[in-house]
Amino acid sequence: METVALFDIDNTITPPRQPITKQMVDIIDRLSVSFSVAAGSHLSLLKKQFFEPLFKFGYRKQFSAFLSNGAIQYQCDFSKKISINVVKSFDIRKHLGETDYRFLLETIKATQELPAFKLPSSIKVLGDTIAFRNSMVNFAPIGRLKEEGTNAQLNRKNFVEFDQSSRYRETVLEHLNDALSSLIEKKDLKITLGGQTSFDIGITGKDKTNAVRTLFDIGFKRVVFFGDALFEGGNDYAIRAFEKNTPPKPPLSIETVQVNSYEETIKRLYDFNFIKK
Ligand SMILES: [Mg+2]
Structure with missing residues (x-):
């Protein structure tokens, strides 16, 4: 697959500081493009909010997660159980x-x-x-x-x-x-x-842009990022700055989508035609 939808977690695919809902997990399960996350928080804080409910509500695929402000890369395999392994760390x-x-x-x-x-x-x-x-x-x-x-x-x-x-x-x-x-x-x-x-x-660079650059390295051509804090000073802003100042050369492309809730993320995913019927 050439396109990956990359998501911030808090208030982008979850309600603010609350666990991800079954409705959102069903949407993620029906994505017609690859799925990945880039979050500010670290793994221990995200277990209850994201990883455990994602598995509990039936998600059974593999995906990359970039946590600790995007600087640490994990490979997640949920096919049988919750398996999360560090690929690249940064200290x-x-x-x-x-x-x-x-x-x-x-x-x-x-x-x-x-x-x-x-x-x-x-x-x-x-x-x-x-x-x-x-x-x-x-x-x-x-x-x-x-x-x-x-x-x-x-x-x-x-x-x-x-x-x-x-x-x-x-x-x-x-x-x-x-x-x-x-x-x-x-x-x-x-x-x-x-x-x-x-x-x-x-x-510099050990932020959420690390997720985008790594996804290109893995072989994706198009990254579409959804986040609730793409404004200047927000913790998703590094990706928008990357899009504006150092956009990748074609055929690679990056798009950023500002949302204000996970419900809005669902609407925008339909606009992008990223949800299988
Ligand atoms: Mg957020």
Whole structure:
């Protein structure tokens, strides 16, 4: 098959932060083109939301999955049981090397402690502020808890308002880009705003575009990507930037489709004629 439909997971083929529905699994099962996913989250977080219900609702095929912001490639074989194997891994810590990795963490900590970046007293730091996520490092100035209770939700809301009125993260981002310019230059470090409260620190190319390039390498000619965050600053944006700035040469082609829910994804799949009758 020459065409592959590549999907973001959260809010593209699932309801927001909820498991994939039987209706969507039936649609995926009826695709007339190949199926693949590129997700921001990592495997352990996606088991309950995507992989287990996909099998439970009867999907029995093989497909490629690109997780951890697209940087880690897995081969999935659901013909008899859930089988997920790493094909190509990526570890930002190994990529940077121990000295530069430590420099990165120390720079983030030092940034947090600068008087200019002190958070107002109404905003608390709850949980860890720095998280290692294999392919990238996430920095959340207000911290992150495993489970967010009402206090943490309120704290997050306060931070979002503060950030919007003071451009806090943009200022911090400028500082980080400056303080980490040596790693940006020699190790392709890339810092972006992540979600509403944090920073994603990764490596250029080790993002969802890795999925697109790998699918071309595997032999697909046409990749159609569906995602709910293709706007600038969104976590699908790397693919749209790739489409705009470095499109592949014919006969290869890439298309990107912005959706706002999994129901909309289903409609668009019908528009593309990707669903078997
Ligand atoms: Mg999404």
